[in-house]
Structures are given as C-alpha cells and as structure tokens.
Amino acid sequence: MHKKTFSALLMIIFSISLTGCMNLGHLNYKQARMLKKEGFVLNNEGWTLALPERLLFNFDDYRIQNHQKEKLTELSHQLQKYDLEKLKFTGHTDNIGQSTYNYQLSQKRAQSVADVFFAEGFKTQNVQIIGRGSDQPIVSNDSEENRAKNRRVNIIIIP
Numbered sequence: 001m002h003k004k005t006f007s008a009l010l011m012i013i014f015s016i017s018l019t020g021c022m023n024l025g026h027l028n029y030k031q032a033r034m035l036k037k038e039g040f041v042l043n044n045e046g047w048t049l050a051l052p053e054r055l056l057f058n059f060d061d062y063r064i065q066n067h068q069k070e071k072l073t074e075l076s077h078q079l080q081k082y083d084l085e086k087l088k089f090t091g092h093t094d095n096i097g098q099s100t101y102n103y104q105l106s107q108k109r110a111q112s113v114a115d116v117f118f119a120e121g122f123k124t125q126n127v128q129i130i131g132r133g134s135d136q137p138i139v140s141n142d143s144e145e146n147r148a149k150n151r152r153v154n155i156i157i158i159p
Contacts, residue, residue: 026159031082035157038078045088047157049075050138051113057151059096062108069116076120079157086158088128089114094147095134107131113153128158 024032025042032047040047064072079085091110093102110129118124139146 025157027084027157031084034078034082035084038075040155040157045156046159049155051153051155057109059094059147059151060105062091062105062112064112064116072113072116073120075155076117076122080121084157085122086126087114087117087122088130088154088156088158089117090130090132090154090156092132092136092138092150092152092154093134094150095137095141096147099133103131103133105131106133109151109153113155126158 025047027035027047032042035047035049038049040049042048079087089110091106091108091113093106093109095102097105107129108131110131114122114127114129117127134141134150137146137150138152139149141147141150
C-alpha cells in the first residue's frame, strides 16, 4: 500500500516539475510557437518583441514608414489569428536631449505603432501605451549605432 502511495506521489511531483519546465507564459503551445517564430521572447514582462531590428526610428522622429507599416500589419494579423489581442506598447529613446522631451517622444513612438494595430481592429481597451524615455536602453548610448538601437518600441503580450 505504501509503495503505491509513494509511486503516485512521485508521479505527481514529476508531473508538476515537468509542467514548470514548460513555461509558456500563460499561453497555449500554438500561441507560444507562433510568438517564437515572430521573434518574441519570454522575459520577466511576458512575451516581448523588441522592434529595433525591424522598426528603427530616425533621430527625433516617431513616424513609421510605409514598408514598416506593412510588417506591423502582418504581425497584427498573426496576433489576431491566435487570439492575442491584449498588448502593451512601450516606447524608448536614446539619451540625447532632455528627459521630459524624450519621455514625450517615446510615448509618441509607442502610440504610432499602436495606431497601426488599431487600424487593423485592435480595441483601445485591450492596449496599453507607455513611454519610457531613455530610462531603459538595451545597449549603451556610446555610439550612433547603439543610440539607433535604443530608439525602439517593444510589443508585449498581455495574457
């Protein structure tokens, strides 16, 4: 009798630990697989896509060029297809200029990306738009190339 109880307990513990290893960030397997394919990574904020390599903003600019809008439109369709319609857009800048100005610019960058998603049917009540200014660089701002990488918008999936 004790062997069966011990075996059952061992199986439960094994199942729980295996489930912990398969952290999908509160998403199902198909959603997580699609997000990975699109370049999203699971971090402490959730499934996040940093857009510096896909969507670089020019210095002191928040406008999105047409070829970039096409990529964002395709991404919005993919997210809707997999019922991932709650998003957070976080805008960032480099460290050139005053912090209050950079905060406003980062807010405009996040808004401009969110506007593409709104045009494709995302609802405003399911979207958060945040400006971070230059407070969270992904690389040091010691060169023009690095400053360009810090001019970005992150898209975060809200489970």
